[in-house]
Amino acid sequence: MAIAPVLPPLTPSRSDRVELHVLDVGQGDAILVRTNRGHWILLDAGPAWRGGDAGRTTVLPYMLRRGGSLEAFVLSHPHTDHVGGAASVLNAMRPHTYWDAAFAGGSDAYIASLAAARQDGIEWHRVHPGDSIQIDGVSVSFLAPDSAWTVGLKDPNLASTIAVVRYGVVRFLLVGDAERAEEDWLLAHHRDELHAQVLKVGHHGSSTSSSDAFLAAVHPDVAVISVGAGNMYGHPSNDVLHALSRIGAEVLRTDEAGTVIVRTDGVHIEIEAKGDKWEVAHDSSKH
Numbered sequence: 001m002a003i004a005p006v007l008p009p010l011t012p013s014r015s016d017r018v019e020l021h022v023l024d025v026g027q028g029d030a031i032l033v034r035t036n037r038g039h040w041i042l043l044d045a046g047p048a049w050r051g052g053d054a055g056r057t058t059v060l061p062y063m064l065r066r067g068g069s070l071e072a073f074v075l076s077h078p079h080t081d082h083v084g085g086a087a088s089v090l091n092a093m094r095p096h097t098y099w100d101a102a103f104a105g106g107s108d109a110y111i112a113s114l115a116a117a118r119q120d121g122i123e124w125h126r127v128h129p130g131d132s133i134q135i136d137g138v139s140v141s142f143l144a145p146d147s148a149w150t151v152g153l154k155d156p157n158l159a160s161t162i163a164v165v166r167y168g169v170v171r172f173l174l175v176g177d178a179e180r181a182e183e184d185w186l187l188a189h190h191r192d193e194l195h196a197q198v199l200k201v202g203h204h205g206s207s208t209s210s211s212d213a214f215l216a217a218v219h220p221d222v223a224v225i226s227v228g229a230g231n232m233y234g235h236p237s238n239d240v241l242h243a244l245s246r247i248g249a250e251v252l253r254t255d256e257a258g259t260v261i262v263r264t265d266g267v268h269i270e271i272e273a274k275g276d277k278w279e280v281a282h283d284s285s286k287h
């Protein structure tokens with residue numbers, strides 16, 4: 001017996017649009033790119049806790065409700081607030097590839113994600129600057145980390161995978177938990193590639209990230225902070241919030257707005273959050 005759904009899907013996918021979904025996973029990151037043909041790329045998979053993880057509770061139901069296949073998983077770095085849900089998602093969705101900065105990390109969740117990839121025949125790739133994933137006209141290219149840079153680092157945050165998602169002329173910059181030292185490396189090596197209309201703000205809006213020089217190079221119209229309400233770290237920092245408003249970025253926080261969807265036809269940008277939709281006014285004088 002077929003039962004008519006009571007509610008329509010929250011976001012009927014429009015076939016001419018590419019979407020970035022910054023999921024509300026509490027304190028952590030889980031970001032989905034959805035192509036106009038319903039293919040997903042997942043960047044980080046949210047936190048894990050004793051007896052559960054955000055992959056199972058949030059990321060999987062979110063994707064399954066909307067349909068479509070997961071093509072690739074990209075890990076920014078092996079801290080549990082980013083890799084915690086990965087094994088659950090990999091086992092259930094079996095993407096073709098797993099992209100990893102491959103900074104030596106020993107968290108249980110990271111090891112479980114590698115075991116899931118091996119078991120499910122998912123191809124594991126170490127991220128190198130210049131590598132990219134191309135699918136349905138969407139490009140996800142990696143600017144960092146460079147293996148010469150990561151040698152000698154102790155903090156995996158500083159070896160975060162840096163990804164530029166491009167569709168048409170629209171660019172999303174996703175920087176994991178990169179802090180100032182990696183931002184400086186990016187400014188030295190890839191300054192001309194940092195500009196983006198949408199920035200996933202580094203390290204949950206921590207004051208150790210988002211230097212003025214870095215924000216000036218990115219100059220985003222929209223800045224999304226993935227952060228848990230009442231988190232014990234005090235993220236996001238007021239200094240970062242002020243710096244973002246000084247450069248004219250519209251700031252959206254997952255602790256206040258819940259999941260944030262950015263939708264683009266390759267030129268225009270629309271935000272969906274808090275049960276509302278609005279177009280982002282692009283300040284062409286800025287770029």
Ligand SMILES: [Zn+2]
Pocket residue numbers: 028029079081082177203204
């Ligand atoms: Zn983090």
